[in-house]
Amino acid sequence: MDLQALFTIYKESQLSGRYITNKHIQPILEEYKGVCDVRVEGRSVLGKPIYSILAGTGDIRIFIWSQMHGNESTTTKAIFDLLSFLNSEDAFAKTLLGHFTLYILPILNPDGAEAYTRVNANAVDLNRDSVYLSQPESKVLRKCFEEFKPHYCYNMHDQRTIFGVGDAPMPATVSFLSPAYNDEREINDSRQKAINLIAAMNDTLQEHIPGQVGRFDDSFNINCIGDMFQSLGVPTVLFEAGYYQGDHEREITRKFIFFALLSGINAIYENVIAVNRSEEYFNIPQNKIVFYDILFKNVKINYENKEKITNFASQYREVLFDNSVIFQAIISEIGNLDTMHGHAEIDCNGAEFSTDEGNKMPKTD
Template sequence: MVRIIAVVFIWFLGVNCQSQEAITSKLYETYETYKEPSLDKRRIKYNQLQPLIQRFDANPKFEVQKVGESIEGRDLNLISIGSGDQNIFLWSQMHGNEPTATQSIFDILNFLDAPDFKDEKQEILSKLKLHFLPMLNPDGAEVYQRRNALGIDINRDALRLQSPEGQTLKRIRDSLDAKFGFNLHDQSTYYNAELTDKPATISYLATAYNYEKEINEVRSNAMRVIVYMNNIIQNYAPGQVGRYSDDFEPRAFGDNIAKWGTSLILIESGGYRNDVEKQEIRKLNYVSILSALYTIAKESYLDIPMEDYERIPRNDRKLFDLKLENVTYKLLGKDYILDLGIYRQEVDLEGHQDFYNKSIIVDQGDLSTFYGYETFDASGYTIVPPNVFQGEPKNLGGILGTLKKGIGYLSSKKLSSNHFTSEPINQIQLGYQLPSFRLAVGQNPTFFLEKEGVISHAVINGFLLDLSQDLDLQNFGNALIYR
């Protein structure tokens, strides 16, 4: 009899898992139907959200409340939907330059408003009441910075509550006494899943509530839901999930919210190859959060082994945008073999609506334990310092011909007022003196690679170009303009 009950239970779990996997698959396939088109870039602003919030305020399915203001007087709004007796609280952009989940929240709200997935939405909204607080730090978002207008990290203000944004977050958490909280962030794109070359596209954490990192029912429930979400992401970004450090931080909101009795799920959006604006990661947030809400509503997460949480690889930070391996570098008459690790740093343009790249070498030497979004084995290649040319590229066969001659800089009297150019060659003001070439940490990576006497590749502002291929078809960001 016991065996029959066990078999039936296992069969039930299998059917339930298959049902939820089918829902997840449909969510992924139909995503474009619900994606909020007005939020198509990372550097979103408070004003872009206002017409969307007003639209939901006018919709009787939703309840919209002003729950606070930022230091500079921007409204903080809570958008709620559902009739269930379990409150679920989701907030985003506590750090102003971490906007991926803010976009996902409005995708989710569009989904909840649509007529499709009627049965699944009925399951969620009859059991749960969902509360969304998008863009907790609108002042920071305005200038695309982590901290608020006071210059503090809101996520380190859970005890002192100096900031109005932190006060609002605490008040809403307490008033809802939410069963689950989703703390939505972005992390560095240079995190990888430990011991792999795969970026930590999504990282999760069930935050600790004390220094001992004890596990009670509140924390274990968060762990189980995270295991479920990880299994979902593996279908679309296999091996690209990390587990954020659970070191206890007594000032942090996530740690304290877990301490106050809410099962806290931290989601960090990291990097994904060829997804500079994080639109694929936004989609993964949408799918995994909606799927998590579904398993919470059905309480099927309770059957997930908590031990599987520890099997998620830890976050590591060993990724470069470009890694050159085993390149020969001549210094003072001797040859040395080096690896180079390059970051393509973003520099905001005026208005903080867009950016350009200003790359630097961040490490050199033996980087065999590191990885790259782009990796080039430069064995047998020698670094060649760049030359300067005064004149028109057309005189040397265009940009490609100019690069093949080892010219990395064009000198001119007339330069654009910008700090960058989309042409894959740097520009300098006539008379500008470049420093003597030398590889060094902190320096801009512009040089050439030569093999058997032929210049075959250029590295211009940290972007690798194959000079045997059409330049227009290669992944190039921008070069720099020096004055």
């Protein structure tokens, strides 16, 4: 299966960039109404529709939701790339739709998506609301889960640029987690299936982004939706779309999420995930916070009226402006920073720091 060729052909051209809302996906949903079951499953805090897409007629049911955090849109783009392929005339796509039924909530948190925030309109993190179900979006997700009775769950997220793979200076472009189902982080049949599925997807990704696949910490928290669904006996996989070199818009990362989605579905179809692959899964390096967006080295500053050579790091703040996301660099750390890396590193060779106001000492935000 030539994943690169499939992505090139079927990438959803109507979606791009970081800012993805209901307004962006509604024209696509209109197109799919003739080939998929498109519904409104409920409403957000501010009354926006929470859409679902039902694709396929097969016996194996996969439940997928994205933008639980409103500003995490990369996986939403990849889901529509996948749907573009599955709804094509490709023979293998038709085979998959006869083997699987996919139930997709493309934007679970439409209020957060429009405001470009992690939380919903009540300032609640929906991924910490799986027990109390205090929010309308959380209730929609649980209702769909209980009615659909999935065999697999895909919990789709973005991750920040701060994460690297182990101690190596490689960004965590894609990360996975098979969530724990209890405090002891034991492996039962449900979690084992998720582990085996991740190992299969990792095999594919290592061919394209070697050394850039990470594994999230599996500490148990029943308030997290992935941990909850795993504890309810459904193999659940957390997808995290991270940073690829130079790709702040996550247009390259969306491709690798598409690769993971399609290769994972193919692994289930070919029934190659029955073998215990725990060792391979736990050998995927764990995510670590080792990156800043920009690292300035050997900068001369004036500290307490003394000249000093130091380093400082900048992180991009993502700001919604005129219906698009812009990146504002802020100084986040000053000091040695020997254990950290920069996605961009600039050796200032002793050049003096100063601002337009004449300040000789940078201020952290």
